[in-house]
Amino acid sequence: MSRRHDAIQAVLARQGHRPEMLLQILREAQEAEGWIARDGLAHIAQALGLTLAEVEGVSSFYRFLHRRPVGRYRVLFSDNITDHMLGAPALMAQLCALLGVKPGELSRNGLVSVAHTSCTGLCDQGPAALVNHRHVLTRLDAGRVAHMAELIRAQVPVSQWPAAWFEVHDNVRRADVLLGTPFEPGSALRAALALGADGVMDELKRSALRGRGGAGYVAGAKWTACRETPADIRYVVCNADEGEPGTFKDRVLLASHADLVFEGMTAAALAVGARQGLVYLRGEYSWLLEPLRALLQRRRDAGLLGSAVCGSGALAFDIDIHVGAGAYVCGEESSLLESLEGRRAYPRHRPPFPAESGYLGRPTVVNNVETFAAVSHILLRGGAWWAGIGTPRSTGTKIHSVSGDCERPGLYEYPYGTRVAQILQDCGAHDTQAVQVGGAAGVCLAAPEFVRRLAYEDVPTTGAFMVFDRSRDMFEVARNFAHFFEHESCGFCTPCRVGTALVARRMDKLAAGHGSRVDLDVLLELDGLMHVATHCGLGATACNPLRDTIAKFRPAYEKRLKSLHFEPAFDLDAELSVARRMTSRDDAAAHLGTLP
Ligand SMILES: Cc1cc2nc3c(=O)[nH]c(=O)nc-3n(C[C@H](O)[C@H](O)[C@H](O)COP(=O)(O)O)c2cc1C
Ligand code: SF4
Incomplete structure (x- = not known):
């Protein structure tokens, strides 16, 4: 059998031939060559007892999985508005010109591709880029890009590029409880074990801690639902997908305060009766994977994870890390669970909520990285202390x-x-x-x-x-976000799949100077429609920036309106250019504008 086959076999064996590990298997199987051929997918399907269509369906869903040959160097520039403001588009154009490659395409010699990706979570030190999905480049400038082009042309391995290019700084400017208090690993767990499961729940409820991932659900209520749902197995899941453009706090918590996070997860396990924890780490943060795995091992060695946590027979718990593959929708908790189970990350119908039926159908606590970090401090200093910070409905x-x-x-x-x-x-x-x-x-x-x-x-x-x-230009800010949502819509429901595309096209039409007031009205109509008709929060919130900027920065839109009358988004004259080329006609009479 071929080396390729052997490599896939080794990955399958490492992942225990478990179908729910499909995404991890695909990620690892493509590591050597950067892509997986159809026969490789067929091999994986057969070994896992899945159909080829199922495996192809998953591999085509995630942007960091490839089914066709890719360059030895794959450079992805972060496309967030803050990277744009720091000059990312010009740097990407410079790299493409130096390497003779078009954006989004593979170079003719198959060496390199250069493209965009959604926010890489490095907005504080951009412009940023990912190389081969594994390495992050920060603070790019024209000099670095010129040097990078030389190194790529000379085929210098990424591991030999200047180390300073890969430096990621925490940039903590103002620290309080979470970022500024020294923490001794194990201390929160000892406090939790002394309190017992009921005591942990009491402190959590007293703290009134709300989730830090977006919805702001009260953590005590979620954990209660999980522990009260009858089940033989329960899980604790940490949402480290952090895909929201402009957000990078979880990156720093994981890079420099991960003990707090793991300890919060372990305390959750004690409270709800779970034995297994999972961290879903976004693919863009896969550079954090090895340090996090090493930390988990140190915690096992110190007795802070394993069959008897802190030497206590009351708690057996371990944590595994799953890595995503470039899909913002995976941050939505039910999509995340689908992804953890090795499927396309389509959001689930709710109810039931994950606390009742989550990972593999079992009651599952899903919380954000920062939420778990807060739990550790609450255990050390008490729920009442936490509730005394902040405001009555937003504690801490x-x-x-x-x-x-x-x-x-x-x-x-x-x-x-x-x-x-x-x-x-x-x-x-x-x-x-x-x-x-x-x-x-x-x-x-x-x-x-x-x-x-x-x-x-x-x-x-x-x-x-x-x-x-x-x-x-606040219109351009909103247009950047419109393209982000179009790019990240998972395509499961029509209002979002079509709605985000319609919004992006209309914003482009306005940018090109073909807009009218009618287009603004249509955009607001789409906003209203998507709020009520989409399946998950991604579609429901996709027009928020548009609605706000139209309301608050209307002149940025109006200065683009060339006409007060409607102009169709479909440009028939431009579409006919192909026909004109084929018939070798480009005289005035062949253009629509000249027709009577
Ligand atoms: C489109 C979308 C993306 C989301 N992305 C994240 C994310 O990256 N991280 C996160 O913790 N929560 C995210 N959430 C919220 C989660 O669905 C969920 O509420 C959260 O993980 C629960 O944890 P918490 O209660 O500690 O906030 C997202 C929600 C939606 C609708
Ligand atoms: S709203 Fe619909 S298409 Fe958009 S991300 Fe959610 S499920 Fe997917």
Whole structure:
């Protein structure tokens, strides 16, 4: 048998021939060559007892899986608006020109491809790019790009590129409880074991901790539902998908405070009666995989994971890490579970919620990285102490990922309830026109709203805080987000699949100067429709930035309206250019505009 076959066989054996590990198997199987041929997929399908169609369906869903040969060097530039503002499009064009390759295509010699990818979670140190999905490049500039082109042409392995290019800084600018308190591994677990499962639940409820991943659900209520659902097996899942554009706090928690996260997960296991934990790490953060695995091993060696955690017969628990493969929708908890089970990440119908029927149909606690980190501190200092920080409905501290037009981008941790203006002052923002809070799916605030507070009582947030000064064109900001949602729509339901595409096309039409007021009305109509008709939160929130910017920055749209009358999005004259070329006719009479 071929080497390829042997390599796949080894991956299958390592993953125990389990169908739910399909995504991990595909990721690992393509590691050697960067792609998997059809016969490889067929081999995997047969070994797992799946159909080829099922395996092909999964491999075609995730952007970091490839079914055709790819270049030895695959450079993906982060496409977030903050990377754009730092010059990413010009750098990508420079690299393409130097290597003689078109964006999105493989070079003729099969050596390199250069393309875009959604936000890589490095907005505080962009422009950023991924190489071969595994290496991150930060703070790119024209000099680095020119040097990179030389190294690629000389076929120098990525491992031999200058180490400084791969440096990722934490950029913690303001630390509070989570980022600033020294933590001794094991201390929160010993506190949890002393409290017992019921005591842990009591402290969690007393803390009124709400999830930090977006929906803000009360963690105590979720854990209660999980432990009260009758089952033989339960799971604890950490959502480390962090795909929301402009968010990078989980990256830093995982890079420098992962003990807090793992300890929070282990305490959850004690509280709900789980023996297995899973971290779903976004593919863009796969550079964190080895350090995290090493930390898990150290925790096993120290007795903080395993068959008797802290030497106690009361708790047996271990944690495994699954790596995603480039799909924002996987951050939605039910899509994440589908992905963990090795399928296409289509969001599930809810109810039942994951706490009742989650991973492999078992009750599952799914929480964000920051939520688990907070649990560890709550166990050490008590729920009442945590509830005393922040505001009545938003207890504790919150980490904000600050990027864009400011002197000091990075992480800022404050008690909930901090005003937007305070953060702007602390990060060195000047002449600020707008702040996009909570990522692309969040809310866009204009200057009169900077007095507002970041808390569930006022402006909820996942933690993204993108700053735009008065030099920025807010229409282009909204257009960038429209393309993001079109790109990331999973395609499962028509209102979102078609709606996000219609929105992006109309924004392009406006950008090209062909828009009319009717287009603005249609955009607002699409917003209304998608809010009510889509299957999951991605589609429901996709038009948020559009709606906010039309309401608050209307002149940015109106200056593009060449006509007050409707102009169709479909440009018939342009479409006929192919026919004109084929018939060698390009005279005036062959153009629609000249017809009577
Ligand atoms: C489109 C979409 C993307 C999401 N992405 C994330 C994410 O990257 N990380 C996260 O923790 N939650 C994300 N969520 C929220 C999760 O569905 C879920 O509410 C969260 O993981 C629960 O954890 P928490 O209660 O600790 O916040 C996303 C939701 C939607 C609709
Ligand atoms: S709303 Fe969008 S992302 Fe969600 S299921 Fe529908 S198509 Fe998929």
